[in-house]
Amino acid sequence: MYNEEQSKQLQKQTTLLLKSLNETGPEEIKTLRDVLRFHEHRYYVMDDPLLADAEYDQLYTRLKKIEEENPALISSDSPTQRVGSSLNQSFPTVQHLVPMLSLDNSYNADDLLDFDRKAREITGLKEIEYCIEPKFDGASISLIYENDMLVRGATRGDGVEGDEITTNIKQVRSIPLSAPFSKYGIQQIEIRGEVIMTKNSFKKYNDALAELGIAALANPRNAASGSLRIKDPREVAKRNLEAFLYHVSDYTLLPGKSVPEELTTHSGSLKLLWDCGFRSPQKEKQVREGITDVIKHVHDYEEMRDTLPYEIDGMVIKVNDFELQDKMGMTTHHPRWAIAFKFKARQATTKLKGIEFQVGRTGAVTPVAKLEPVFIGGVTVSSISVHNEEYIKEKDLKIGDSVLIERAGDVIPQIVKSLPDVRTGHEKQIVFPRNCPVCNSELYKEEGEAVWRCINIECPAQVVERIIHFVSKDAMDIRSFGEANVRKFYELGLLKDVPGVYQLDFSKIGQLEGFGKKSIDNLQTAIETSKKQPLNRLVYALGIRYVGETTAKTLANTVSDLMDLTKMSEEDLQQLEDIGIKVAQSVYKFFSNVQNIEMLNHLKELGVNFSNTKKQAVTGENTLHDQTFLFTGTMNKLKRSEAEAMVEEHGGKLLSGVSSKLNYLVVGEDAGSKLEKAKKINTVKIISEDEFIKLIGG
Ligand SMILES: NC(=O)c1ccc[n+]([C@@H]2O[C@H](COP(=O)([O-])OP(=O)(O)OC[C@H]3O[C@@H](n4cnc5c(N)ncnc54)[C@H](O)[C@@H]3O)[C@@H](O)[C@H]2O)c1
Numbered sequence: 189m190y191n192e193e194q195s196k197q198l199q200k201q202t203t204l205l206l207k208s209l210n211e212t213g214p215e216e217i218k219t220l221r222d223v224l225r226f227h228e229h230r231y232y233v234m235d236d237p238l239l240a241d242a243e244y245d246q247l248y249t250r251l252k253k254i255e256e257e258n259p260a261l262i263s264s265d266s267p268t269q270r271v272g273s274s275l276n277q278s279f280p281t282v283q284h285l286v287p288m289l290s291l292d293n294s295y296n297a298d299d300l301l302d303f304d305r306k307a308r309e310i311t312g313l314k315e316i317e318y319c320i321e322p323k324f325d326g327a328s329i330s331l332i333y334e335n336d337m338l339v340r341g342a343t344r345g346d347g348v349e350g351d352e353i354t355t356n357i358k359q360v361r362s363i364p365l366s367a368p369f370s371k372y373g374i375q376q377i378e379i380r381g382e383v384i385m386t387k388n389s390f391k392k393y394n395d396a397l398a399e400l401g402i403a404a405l406a407n408p409r410n411a412a413s414g415s416l417r418i419k420d421p422r423e424v425a426k427r428n429l430e431a432f433l434y435h436v437s438d439y440t441l442l443p444g445k446s447v448p449e450e451l452t453t454h455s456g457s458l459k460l461l462w463d464c465g466f467r468s469p470q471k472e473k474q475v476r477e478g479i480t481d482v483i484k485h486v487h488d489y490e491e492m493r494d495t496l497p498y499e500i501d502g503m504v505i506k507v508n509d510f511e512l513q514d515k516m517g518m519t520t521h522h523p524r525w526a527i528a529f530k531f532k533a534r535q536a537t538t539k540l541k542g543i544e545f546q547v548g549r550t551g552a553v554t555p556v557a558k559l560e561p562v563f564i565g566g567v568t569v570s571s572i573s574v575h576n577e578e579y580i581k582e583k584d585l586k587i588g589d590s591v592l593i594e595r596a597g598d599v600i601p602q603i604v605k606s607l608p609d610v611r612t613g614h615e616k617q618i619v620f621p622r623n624c625p626v627c628n629s630e631l632y633k634e635e636g637e638a639v640w641r642c643i644n645i646e647c648p649a650q651v652v653e654r655i656i657h658f659v660s661k662d663a664m665d666i667r668s669f670g671e672a673n674v675r676k677f678y679e680l681g682l683l684k685d686v687p688g689v690y691q692l693d694f695s696k697i698g699q700l701e702g703f704g705k706k707s708i709d710n711l712q713t714a715i716e717t718s719k720k721q722p723l724n725r726l727v728y729a730l731g732i733r734y735v736g737e738t739t740a741k742t743l744a745n746t747v748s749d750l751m752d753l754t755k756m757s758e759e760d761l762q763q764l765e766d767i768g769i770k771v772a773q774s775v776y777k778f779f780s781n782v783q784n785i786e787m788l789n790h791l792k793e794l795g796v797n798f799s800n801t802k803k804q805a806v807t808g809e810n811t812l813h814d815q816t817f818l819f820t821g822t823m824n825k826l827k828r829s830e831a832e833a834m835v836e837e838h839g840g841k842l843l844s845g846v847s848s849k850l851n852y853l854v855v856g857e858d859a860g861s862k863l864e865k866a867k868k869i870n871t872v873k874i875i876s877e878d879e880f881i882k883l884i885g886g
């Protein structure tokens with residue numbers, strides 16, 4: 189419908205409009221409408237939007253405002269006057285029994301208070317009962333059941349007519365092919381709901397697209413609505429679509445039957461649907477009196493949005509009583525008795541201005557996309573990691589591209605996709621460097637790995653990252669140091685390597701801006717204290733590739749002095765718990781590197797603790813290594829807990845009962861049955877408290 193040239197033109201106008209939205213006036217009304225129609229086509233018909241929903245909403249809201257201020261300009265084909273159309277030539281068109289409208293939107297508590305005020309004005313009531321349910325982010329459908337049988341399924345289309353997609357609807361397993369409506373005296377019923385794709389299925393779907401080299405879809409909603417329009421129903425079945433049914437729009441009763449009680453309120457109709465075997469939001473819905481409780485509820489629900497297995501983009505608030513609903517009526521666009529409360533937007537479009545290549549602590553070169561800053565999900569995003577070369581290829585990213593980005597909950601922002609349709613031809617290919625952007629040495633990529641690495645261990649970028657890691661909280665925990673100071677000291681030449689942390693010239697630092705006596709004292713104390721950190725922290729702080737905190741503990745516990753690790757072979761290392769070939773190789777490589785040994789010797793000279801205090805005791809003369817102990821009776825010199833702790837400190841183990849596994853039973857006064865039992869086992873040595881103290885070298 190739109191050719192390439194038109195699309196580009198419209199996209200350009202979109203960008204301009206979004207930039208100066210508040211100044212947009214009646215002169216631009218035609219452009220605004222053209223642009224909105226274009227995006228509706230991309231969204232509803234092609235399932236491939238070029239804009240984030242929130243951006244579309246901004247344009248739409250602006251148009252509505254201009255029309256409100258200039259009623260003479262309203263035309264019946266304005267996007268504000270009807271539901272965006274998604275009619276598609278490939279399916280027969282059918283008429284809905286009752287028009288399928290959109291919803292009015294609200295974004296904050298004030299909007300909801302406004303909605304409630306109007307509702308109370310129209311109904312003349314002091315307080316209104318509302319039913320609140322999630323706003324499922326999928327594709328709306330309409331179903332007709334006659335004499336308990338599903339006879340027709342359709343899309344919303346333009347609200348008046350939709351595409352007939354019965355065969356595809358039958359592939360959605362949560363939609364029953366027959367349902368006992370006759371039990372309620374109903375002969376024919378039209379119900380509405382949303383076909384959705386769960387987050388899980390959506391991920392699988394996009395992964396499959398990526399394998400075929402097709403751009404990812406922006407969201408589960410586009411995936412769901414696209415799936416419903418596939419011509420091959422078997423293909424639809426594979427998509428694992430699900431459906432929530434949330435609305436009874438029309439029904440005819442069997443002769444002589446009267447309206448069932450359930451169909452006098454919205455919440456009642458949800459129960460009826462549930463009892464007929466539909467997945468209605470029966471469990472998700474809440475009925476609340478008055479708008480104050482409603483506002484609280486929608487905010488609470490937004491908090492738990494990320495815990496749901498499917499996407500919701502807001503809540504829908506509906507007047508619960510059907511009689512009141514009728515009284516309130518509808519516009520050509522939306523019912524007046526319902527409103528959508530939209531959650532904070534998570535997607536936005538922006539420009540990819542360039543790529544920066546950053547070198548990490550292990551030399552990995554990570555491309556970082558520099559973006560024109562956008563405000564999304566409560567923060568301004570201006571750069572996003574794009575991981576590696578393959579990822580860039582998969583997402584088809586070029587410098588100068590428009591990109592759709594998403595920030596869901598606390599998740600790190602992601603680039604959802606690039607928008608190749610709106611390229612101008614001036615975009616530039618992203619060229620991955622073959623040399624380190626910092627030290628210029630050649631980069632390497634190991635087989636089967638996606639990342640390129642700089643393997644020059646003196647590479648300044650890596651040195652800085654290593655120092656930052658060394659002083660960090662989980663490593664040597666030098667609190668007042670911090671990333672910013674590491675960078676600053678390094679740039680000023682006050683710090684050039686890890687041992688440099690313990691050789692800082694505080695008189696020079698004292699001359700820097702922002703370093704008073706107090707902060708220098710704090711820093712000095714923190715550095716000094718860190719020398720005594722337990723060995724496992726030091727091992728972790730060295731930043732050996734693949735050595736996390738757990739592996740660091742294992743390594744530290746194996747030796748009594750850090751330098752013992754230089755004596756271990758790859759095979760020795762592999763014998764240790766949870767250490768595989770890859771880790772063993774990496775540790776071995778680290779401790780056989782001459783520069784690393786020099787650095788370690790230097791650290792030792794500077795007074796950093798290299799010894800494993802626990803281990804020394806165990807390997808000393810009084811080792812209890814692997815010996816088992818049990819205490820019985822009352823002791824005079826030691827508390828039971830003290831004695832037990834001593835056993836463990838010296839590498840021994842405690843048992844809870846007498847058995848052939850027991851090496852020592854330590855007997856105090858008034859010993860009882862344990863002593864009797866131990867006497868019967870030859871291998872158990874029975875000793876007194878004094879003998880125990882001697883044994884541990886006390
Ligand atoms: N990104 C784009 O370029 C673009 C273009 C056009 C439209 N859009 C998006 O589409 C929206 C307009 O689409 P719309 O008309 O479908 O409106 P809508 O999605 O804002 O709300 C109405 C729809 O909500 C759905 N819904 C989900 N749960 C519901 C529930 N519990 N009760 C009732 N309805 C429920 C229904 O399908 C209903 O049709 C815009 O707000 C915009 O965000 C985006």
Ligand SMILES: [Zn+2]
Nearest residue numbers: 624627642647
């Ligand atoms: Zn380098």
